[in-house]
Amino acid sequence: MPVNWRLKLKGFGPFDTQLDWSMSAGSAKVAIYAGNGQGKSTISRLFRLVENPQIPFPSSLITTGSAKGKFSFTVGNGSADLGHVEVDSSTGVDNQLDYLFHVFNSDYVRDNLQSRSYSPSGDIEGYIVGKSNIDLSNERQSLEDVKRKGIDARSALSKELEESKQELVSLGASRVKEFQEINVDFLMNKTVKEDCYADKIEQLKAVDELPDDAQAPDKLHLDDSYLDLDQLASLLERPYSKANFAEAFLEKVRRDAEFIEAGMRIQDGDRCPFCGRRYDEESRLLISQYDSYLKDQEATVIAALKGKQAQLSRLIDDYGRLEAQMLRGSSSYGEMRRGFDDLAKVEFPVLATTADFTTVVNAVIDEIATKNEDITLCVSSEAVGRLRDALGTCQSQLRDANKLIDELAFNLGKSKSRKTTLRKDACAELGKRIRREHREAFEEIASLRSKYRLLEEELKNKEAQSKRSKKDAVARLMANLLKGVFGNRYTFSEADFSICFKGETLGKSADSVLSDGEKAALAFCFYVASTWELINEEEDKNKLFFVIDDPISSMDFNYVYSIMQVIKNLQDTFELSRTRVLLLTHNVAFFNMVMGTKTLNEAWMLDEGKVTEVKNELLAPYAAHLRAINQVANGAAPSHTTGNSIRQILETLMHFEDPSLGTLGDYLESDYGGRLNEVAYLHLICNDQSHGTRTFGYAQPPMDDSTIRRACNAVIEHIRDRYPGQLVTAGVEPSENNSSS
Known part of the structure; x- marks a missing residue:
C-alpha cells in the first residue's frame, strides 16, 4: 500500500x-x-x-x-x-x-x-498494558455502565441539592465554606442525623432583617426612693393625741388645711394675703389659733399623711409611664431577640398592670384616709406591706429586663459575626436535612461507587497479569542500546537508572566524564529507549x-x-x-x-x-559543497565550513585536471587556475579554515564575510567558465531545456 x-x-x-x-x-x-x-x-x-x-x-x-x-x-x-x-x-x-x-x-x-x-x-x-487485555471489552463496558449510572444518579441528586440551597443563597450564605460542603461527595460520608435547620434559618432571617443601625431598647427605671414606706407604716400604726381645740374649729381646719397652711406661710401678720383686708382683733386671734394648731402634733401627723398620699399618687403616675415603656421595650426585644441563641428562648419580664398596681396603692391610700379621720387610732399597715412586696417584685423585674436589654445590645454590636455564624450553622443543618431526606439516593450512589471500585479492581488485576512498568521497559532498552553502542565501556544500571563507568555510577559527573561524541550517542540511545513512555498499550x-x-x-x-x-x-x-x-x-x-x-x-x-x-539515492559530497558556496556567493552568511567547501571543490578539480600537481597552491598558480590567480587570498581562506590555524598567526585578523563571499563568487565563475554542466548537475543552475520551458 x-x-x-x-x-x-x-x-x-x-x-x-x-x-x-x-x-x-x-x-x-x-x-x-x-x-x-x-x-x-x-x-x-x-x-x-x-x-x-x-x-x-x-x-x-x-x-x-x-x-x-x-x-x-x-x-x-x-x-x-x-x-x-x-x-x-x-x-x-x-x-x-x-x-x-x-x-x-x-x-x-x-x-x-x-x-x-x-x-x-x-x-x-x-x-x-499487554495484548491479552484486548479481550476485556466486556469488563470495560460493565465498568463504563456502572460509571454512567453513578454519574446520572449523582447529577440528579446534585440538582436536588442546588434547589434546596437557593434559600441560603438569598440570605448571603453562598460565601461561607460550609455552603460549598453541601455537595454529594461531602455529604456522602456523613451519618444520618436530625437537624434544626428551621430554627437556624428563622434566626438567620431575623438577624438578616435587622437594620445596620439597630439599637436595643432604653434601660428601664422606677424611682420610688421618695416614698418611705417604713415611715408610712409607723404613722399608720402609732396612735396620736388630738389637738385641744373646739371641734368646730378642728373640723374647719381639717377641711381647709392646705389652704390655711398656704395662707399662713405667705401672710405678713398685718393684712390677709388673699383679700388684702387689714386684720382686726378677731382675725388676729384666729390666726394665732391657726398657728398654734399647725404647730400641734395632730397637724403635723395629718400633714405627713397627706404628703404620703401625694407621693402615692405620684407613684401611680410613674408606674403608668413605666408600664408603657416596658411594653415598648418588650415588643422591641421580642422582634430582635429571635436571631440570638442566648436570648431567643428568654421572655421579657411582664409587669403587673397599672390597674392592678393602682389597686394596691389605693388600699394604702384608704388606710391613710382612715388614719386622717382619727389619728388616735392604730391603723393596720397591711396594705403598705403589699405595696412594699409589689415594688420589690417590680424592681426585680426591672433588673431582669435591663439585663436582657444589655445582652441584646451586646449581641447587636456583634450582629455581623452572628450572621456569619448563623450562615455556617444553617448550611451545616441543611446538610443534615438533605442527608436524611435523600438517604436512599445517597445509598444508591454509594452502592454504585462500591460496585465500580470492585469492577475496577478486578479489571486492574486482569490487566496486571500482562502489564509492565514503563520505567522498567525504558531501563531495559537503555541497557541494551548502550551495550550495542559502547560495548563494556559504559553500561546502564537498571536498578539505579544511571550511567556506569567501570562499575561506578556516574550520576551528575557524566557531564565531565563523557566526550561530546559520547554525549550525543548517549542522548540518542535515551531518546529511543524513552519511546516506551509514549506507549500505554502494546497496540500503541x-x-x-x-x-x-x-x-x-x-x-x-x-x-x-x-x-x-x-x-x-x-x-x-x-x-x-x-x-x-x-x-x-x-x-x-x-x-x-x-x-x-x-x-x-x-x-x-x-x-x-x-x-x-534524490534520484540515485546518494549525494556526491562535491555537489553539496558546490551548492554551499553558491549560496554564500548569492548572499548567504558564510559558515565555519565555507573554506573547507572551497578547498574540496578546488582539490577535486585539481585531481581531475592534473593529478601531478602537488598542492592546492600549485594548482592555483598553474594555467588551470585561470582567473582564480586574481584572488590572492583564496589559498589563505582554504588553508586557515581547513587546518584550524592562521597562516600568519593570530596577529592576522579573521577574514570578513564580504571577502569570503568574493572568493566563493570567484570559484563559481571559474566552474561556469570551464565546467558549466557541473552547476546544472548540482542544481545550482537550471539546464537549458528547463530554462527554455
Missing part, C-alpha cells in the same frame, strides 16, 4: 515563502538532506510541538517579519486520508492524526539530558512516528555506524508492523550511509525552500 505524505509550511524559521512537498512512496522511512540554514531544525521543532504542545505558543519559531506561521502534515494510505496535524501560531496545535510523534533534536537533548548533566531521569510513571507501538534531526553531531565513524544500526533496528526493537521515520541531516556522508545500507528507503533534499527527490 503506497504511503502519501504532504508537508506545507510558511511563516516559520527561514520559510518566508510557501514550502509544499508531496511524496507518494512504498515506504514511510524517509531521509531528507539539507544544508545549514535550510530549515530542517524548524521542521523538527514543529513536529516536537505536535508531540508536546506549548502554551503560550513559542514566538521564536515565527519568521522575522511575518505576522503568523502555519504548518500542516497530511498522511494518506493509498486513496484513504488518514488525517493531518496542523501547527498555527494563532490557534496552536490541532492533531487529527492518530500517530505518536517522537522527536529527537537539539531541544530534546537540552531538555532531557544536558539540563541534567547527562544523568537520565528515572521519574517515569505508568504501565504498558504501531502508532509511532520517529522524527530524527542530526543525531550524529561530534561523533567519529564507529559511533555514527552504531547510531545508524539503532535506526535500522527500530522495527525489530519495538516489533513494529510498519516503521515510520523522518530523518533530517546536513551530513552528506551520514545521508549516503543510511541510504546505501537501505536503513531508509526514500531520499530527498531540502534546498532553498524546496524539497526534491
Whole structure:
C-alpha cells in the first residue's frame, strides 16, 4: 500500500515563502538532506510541538517579519486520508492524526539530558498494558455502565441539592465554606442525623432583617426612693393625741388645711394675703389659733399623711409611664431577640398592670384616709406591706429586663459575626436535612461507587497479569542500546537508572566524564529507549512516528555506524508492523550511509525552500559543497565550513585536471587556475579554515564575510567558465531545456 505524505509550511524559521512537498512512496522511512540554514531544525521543532504542545505558543519559531506561521502534515494510505496535524501560531496545535510523534533534536537533548548533566531521569510513571487485555471489552463496558449510572444518579441528586440551597443563597450564605460542603461527595460520608435547620434559618432571617443601625431598647427605671414606706407604716400604726381645740374649729381646719397652711406661710401678720383686708382683733386671734394648731402634733401627723398620699399618687403616675415603656421595650426585644441563641428562648419580664398596681396603692391610700379621720387610732399597715412586696417584685423585674436589654445590645454590636455564624450553622443543618431526606439516593450512589471500585479492581488485576512498568521497559532498552553502542565501556544500571563507568555510577559527573561524541550517542540511545513512555498499550507501538534531526553531531565513524544500526533496528526493537521515520541531516556522508545500507528507503533534499527527490539515492559530497558556496556567493552568511567547501571543490578539480600537481597552491598558480590567480587570498581562506590555524598567526585578523563571499563568487565563475554542466548537475543552475520551458 503506497504511503502519501504532504508537508506545507510558511511563516516559520527561514520559510518566508510557501514550502509544499508531496511524496507518494512504498515506504514511510524517509531521509531528507539539507544544508545549514535550510530549515530542517524548524521542521523538527514543529513536529516536537505536535508531540508536546506549548502554551503560550513559542514566538521564536515565527519568521522575522511575518505576522503568523502555519504548518500542516497530511498522511494518506493509498486513496484513504488518514488525517493531518496542523501547527498555527494563532490557534496552536490541532492533531487529527492518530500517530505518536517522537522527536529527537537539539531541544530534546537540552531538555532531557544536558539540563541534567547527562544523568537520565528515572521519574517515569505508568504501565504498558499487554495484548491479552484486548479481550476485556466486556469488563470495560460493565465498568463504563456502572460509571454512567453513578454519574446520572449523582447529577440528579446534585440538582436536588442546588434547589434546596437557593434559600441560603438569598440570605448571603453562598460565601461561607460550609455552603460549598453541601455537595454529594461531602455529604456522602456523613451519618444520618436530625437537624434544626428551621430554627437556624428563622434566626438567620431575623438577624438578616435587622437594620445596620439597630439599637436595643432604653434601660428601664422606677424611682420610688421618695416614698418611705417604713415611715408610712409607723404613722399608720402609732396612735396620736388630738389637738385641744373646739371641734368646730378642728373640723374647719381639717377641711381647709392646705389652704390655711398656704395662707399662713405667705401672710405678713398685718393684712390677709388673699383679700388684702387689714386684720382686726378677731382675725388676729384666729390666726394665732391657726398657728398654734399647725404647730400641734395632730397637724403635723395629718400633714405627713397627706404628703404620703401625694407621693402615692405620684407613684401611680410613674408606674403608668413605666408600664408603657416596658411594653415598648418588650415588643422591641421580642422582634430582635429571635436571631440570638442566648436570648431567643428568654421572655421579657411582664409587669403587673397599672390597674392592678393602682389597686394596691389605693388600699394604702384608704388606710391613710382612715388614719386622717382619727389619728388616735392604730391603723393596720397591711396594705403598705403589699405595696412594699409589689415594688420589690417590680424592681426585680426591672433588673431582669435591663439585663436582657444589655445582652441584646451586646449581641447587636456583634450582629455581623452572628450572621456569619448563623450562615455556617444553617448550611451545616441543611446538610443534615438533605442527608436524611435523600438517604436512599445517597445509598444508591454509594452502592454504585462500591460496585465500580470492585469492577475496577478486578479489571486492574486482569490487566496486571500482562502489564509492565514503563520505567522498567525504558531501563531495559537503555541497557541494551548502550551495550550495542559502547560495548563494556559504559553500561546502564537498571536498578539505579544511571550511567556506569567501570562499575561506578556516574550520576551528575557524566557531564565531565563523557566526550561530546559520547554525549550525543548517549542522548540518542535515551531518546529511543524513552519511546516506551509514549506507549500505554502494546497496540500503541504501531502508532509511532520517529522524527530524527542530526543525531550524529561530534561523533567519529564507529559511533555514527552504531547510531545508524539503532535506526535500522527500530522495527525489530519495538516489533513494529510498519516503521515510520523522518530523518533530517546536513551530513552528506551520514545521508549516503543510511541510504546505501537501505536503513531508509526514500531520499530527498531540502534546498532553498524546496524539497526534491534524490534520484540515485546518494549525494556526491562535491555537489553539496558546490551548492554551499553558491549560496554564500548569492548572499548567504558564510559558515565555519565555507573554506573547507572551497578547498574540496578546488582539490577535486585539481585531481581531475592534473593529478601531478602537488598542492592546492600549485594548482592555483598553474594555467588551470585561470582567473582564480586574481584572488590572492583564496589559498589563505582554504588553508586557515581547513587546518584550524592562521597562516600568519593570530596577529592576522579573521577574514570578513564580504571577502569570503568574493572568493566563493570567484570559484563559481571559474566552474561556469570551464565546467558549466557541473552547476546544472548540482542544481545550482537550471539546464537549458528547463530554462527554455
